[in-house]
Amino acid sequence: MDFFNRVTVQTPESVELEFTLAGIGNRAYALLIDYIVLGLTITLFWIAWAIFAVGLIDVLTTQLGNSNSVRLWLIAIAILLNFFIYTGYFVFFEVLWQGQTPGKRYAKIRVIRDDGRRVGIQQATLRTLLRLIDDTLFIGAFLIMLGRQEKRLGDWAAGTLVIQEEYLVAxxxxxxxxxxxxxxxQLSEIANLSQLLPDDFAAIREFLQRRQGMTSQAKADLSLQLARQIKTIISLEKLPTALTAEVFLEAVYLAYQLTINN
Known part of the structure; x- marks a missing residue:
């Protein structure tokens, strides 16, 4: 019996990848951790703002002579900054950490696009803005539990999935x-393999497993396209020796396994 749903996505290179969806339990656990971190951050902000506002009210009241108006403006600004901290937390981490927040990283789950690619600032922003609706009356939780793809409103709008971080190497x-x-x-020394995500590795593995059934032209085109993308991801400026794209992908496949097993 499978306790987690699995989903198959097709990359822009027409490679099919299968992922295990995160599930409501893992997502709730990750969100709890994020809200604890976020709650502490916002608490510190309000303490710092209160200390700052006390001094500022005295100065502005002396100049303007209306303390109530000054207080209302400071409260309005604080609420606006509070909103930016809330939204900025999720957007910043999901873009910087390639689909993960501190909570998601601890729970070993990740956000990806429907086609398996990394989320960008547009997807992260949409997910965060709609989180306010998803959290109201647990709307998002019900949608996740009832939907086959386990998506909340933010996921539907942004075109994203939340998957488990799978480091199992076939x-x-x-x-x-x-x-x-x-x-x-050599790649572990000259390339940044930590930037390679499990879905990138899965795409490489899928190609290497299926290349024998491809025509020569299709294999050459797809290997070159994948190699160019992987080269950019791992920040490799140039290859140490002249070799084919297919050999390069084989080397990345082996190097990635060495990295995660060490």
Whole structure:
């Protein structure tokens, strides 16, 4: 019996990837942690603002002569800043940490787009703005539990999914060239493999597993497209030696396994 739903997405490169959805329990756990962190942050903000406002009220009241008006303006500004802190928390971390907030990272879940790509500032902002509605009367929780794709309103609007972070590495059941094995040991030193997400690795693995059934032209085109994207993701300016895109992907596949197993 499966306790978690699985979903299959198709990347822009026409590679099908299968993910395990995060589930209501993991998402609630992550949100609880985020709200604790966010609550502490907002509490510190209000304490700092109160200290700042006390001194400012005295100064402005002396100049303007209307303390009530000054207090109302300071409260309005504080509420606006409070809103920016709330929305900025989720947007900042989901964009910077590639779909994760502190709570999601601890719960080992991640937000991705419906096509498996990373979320951007547009998706993160939409999800955060609609979170206020989703949290009202637990609307989001009901939608997650009742929907096959476990999406709340923010996910539907932004076109996103929340998946489990899966670092399980499948056994190599395809040939790996000797050249790729040699390059794999170098990549950990010359490339930033930490930027490679599980879905990036899954796309590489899917290609390597299915390449034998592709035509020569399709295999060459897809390997080149994937290699260019992966090269950008891991901040690799140039390859140490002249090699094919297919060999490069084999090397990244091996290097990633070495990284997560160490």
């Amino acid at each position: 056994a190599t059941n395809f040939p790996i060239s000797e050249q790729a094995q040699q390059l794999a040991t």
